[in-house]
Structure formats: C-alpha cells, structure tokens
Amino acid sequence: MKIQVTAEHIRQGTRECPSSCPIALALQANGFIDVEVARVIQFRTRDTTLYALWPGFIVEEFIRRYDNDDSVRPFEFDTATLATAPHRGAWRGMEAANKYDHDRKRVEADKQIKD
Numbered sequence: 001m002k003i004q005v006t007a008e009h010i011r012q013g014t015r016e017c018p019s020s021c022p023i024a025l026a027l028q029a030n031g032f033i034d035v036e037v038a039r040v041i042q043f044r045t046r047d048t049t050l051y052a053l054w055p056g057f058i059v060e061e062f063i064r065r066y067d068n069d070d071s072v073r074p075f076e077f078d079t080a081t082l083a084t085a086p087h088r089g090a091w092r093g094m095e096a097a098n099k100y101d102h103d104r105k106r107v108e109a110d111k112q113i114k115d
Contacts (some may be wrong), residue, residue, distance in 0.1 A: 004076045016067050023059060023110065041082075053082045076096055082091070 005026045013022035018036040027035045032043040039060075041053040055063070058077055065072050 001030060002076050003027060003079060004074065010066070010072060013066070015069065017104050020037045021063065022066060022072075023055075023063065039066065039089065056082050 003023075005022050009022035009029075011027040013025055014020040018024065018038050021037050024037045025039070026036045026044075027037075027041070027043065034042075034044040036042045036054070039055075041055050041059075042050065043053075044050055056077065058075065059082075062072055062075065067072050104105065
C-alpha cells in the first residue's frame with residue numbers, strides 16, 4: 001500500500017510523538033490502528049494482531065529530520081517494500097540485516113526528502 005505523507009500531515013504532526021507524527025497520521029488515514037512510529041512502526045490490524053514494520057531508510061531519515069526541526073517535504077512510501085513481522089520483538093533481526101548499507105541509503109534518502 002502506498003502511503004502519502006502530505007503537507008497537512010506535516011503541519012498537524014507533533015515532533016517526537018510516536019502516535020501523532022506525520023507518518024503516524026498518514027498511516028492512520030489509511031486505516032492502520034494504534035500506530036506507534038519510532039525505530040519500528042507498530043500497528044494493529046482489525047483482527048487485533050500486532051505487527052511491526054522496519055521503517056526503511058527514507059522513512060527513518062524523514063523521522064530524524066522532522067524530530068530535529070529540519071526542513072522536510074511531503075513524500076510517499078510503499079508498505080509492501082518494508083519488512084513486516086507479526087510481533088513486537090521481530091524488528092531486531094531486521095535491523096541487523098539492514099544495517100550493512102545504511103550509510104549509502106541515508107544519502108539517497110536525504111536527497112529525496114530534503115527541501
């Protein structure tokens with residue numbers, strides 16, 4: 001599912017607040033329930049299963065810049081490209097697997113969300 005983080009989500013969002021940051025607001029607008037955005041995006045489905053998404057580098061960089069009061073702009077990401085796990089602790093393995101090319105992808109993400 002493609003998620004669009006709009007200018008309105010950015011204006012309405014709250015810095016350093018996992019449940020009301022722009023990404024959480026965008027996910028909630030698309031039917032995600034009990035969204036918490038941090039190093040992992042956690043949410044519930046309608047059947048109350050708890051899931052965790054590894055946010056990916058573009059989303060992670062957006063969060064870092066937004067929380068640091070740096071300039072950000074609307075963007076979109078696809079949840080289909082994010083690693084998903086059906087429980088809270090599963091993100092640790094995904095974090096280790098994705099750490100290898102973190103720096104290269106951070107530069108790429110920076111180019112996509114920077115004003």
